[in-house]
Amino acid sequence: MPPDISSQRPRLALFDLDHTLLPLDSDYxxxxxxxxxxxxxxxxxxxxxxxFYEDYLAGRLDVxxxxxxxxxxxxxxxxxAAAAAHAQFMREVIAPAIREEALALLRGHRDAGDEVVIITATNEFVTRPIAEALGVEHLLAVELERGADGWYTGAIRGTPSMREGKVERMAQWLAARGQGWEDVESTFYSDSLNDVPLLERVDHPVATNPxxxxxALAxxxxxxxxxxxxxxLPTP
Known part of the structure; x- marks a missing residue:
């Protein structure tokens, strides 16, 4: 007798970005x-x-x-000027770094009916176009405060999605959808020790390019x- 799929929890596939879906650090x-x-x-x-990059790798970065x-x-x-520069950055740096292995992993989750989310400690200005290039709609990145003129001030808005902040941001995202952790089956892919709090929180942690x-911890x-x-990654 087939399982009662109506009772199964919806599945979330969560991904770190840098050194997880990309073989580089987009912020750096x-x-x-x-x-x-x-x-x-x-x-x-x-x-x-x-x-700062060394502080991040060591887990002591002041975000x-x-x-x-x-x-x-x-x-x-x-x-x-920033938008034009980022478009050039996408062409020259990011596009050559998007690997078929990452696209296939994302495609496999989407084809299985999973909802895909990128959650990253890199800011939204850098990462929004990257998420779009990867075909991922839902991005939880470090949000940037905007001033009265509508442009960035350099400050962070809300909870930064880093270390324990990733757990909090995911909880906020789920709550906005009327869900809690218990309502979903979650998988999280990450390369970094900084992401241990979220790896410990999900149902299926995956140490990816760790x-x-x-x-060692995995x-x-x-x-x-x-x-x-x-x-x-081949040199262009």
């Missing part, structure tokens, strides 16, 4: 791209960008300080490990 690469545009001083910005730093040039340049510390916990990008 955007910073490097602004250096090439001449928007930032190469030595000073590069030094600070690298230091408010980082977002103010990372969005300074965008805030200064204004919406038209860094060494997350790989092995200890018996979590699934997925090496989505076994080969290095």
């Amino acid at each position: 690469e955007w910073g490097e791209f602004t250096i090439r545009l001449g928007w930032c001083d190469r030595a000073e910005f590069g030094r600070r960008n690298q230091a 408010h300080d980082y977002v103010r730093f990372a969005t300074e040039a965008v805030c200064r340049q204004g919406p038209e 860094d060494p510390r997350l790989r 092995q200890e916990r018996g979590w699934r490990i997925l090496d989505l990008f076994p080969a290095p």
Whole structure:
């Protein structure tokens, strides 16, 4: 007798973005791209960008300080210049990094009837076009405050989707739909130890392209490990 599918919970497939669906860090690469545009001083910005990236990898990043730093040039340049630059960034940096392995994984979840969500600690300005390029409608990224002129101020709006904040943002997203964690069956893919709070909260954690510390933890916990990008990204 077939199962009563009407009693099954709807399924959510949650994905981190950087080094999970992409074989790079889009936030870091955007910073490097602004250096090439001449928007930032190469030595000073590069030094600070690298230091923030190392803090992120070590799990000690102050996300408010980082977002103010990372969005300074965008805030200064204004919406038209920022939009044109991001379109160039998508063509030159992101499009070559979108791998068939990631697209196939997303497609498999959609074909199975799962609702797909990207939840990332990178800000919405950088990631919204990337989510669209990946065909993902639902994006929970770090939201940016806007001033009276409608443009970004450099501050974060609401709860940043980082570490425990990802759990809170997902709970808020579910609540807005009249749901709680108990109402859905959830899978989360991530590469980073920063995402352990959400990996521990979902029904099916998947350590994806995991860094060494997350790989060791996943092995200890018996979590699934997925090496989505076994080969290095080819140089264009």
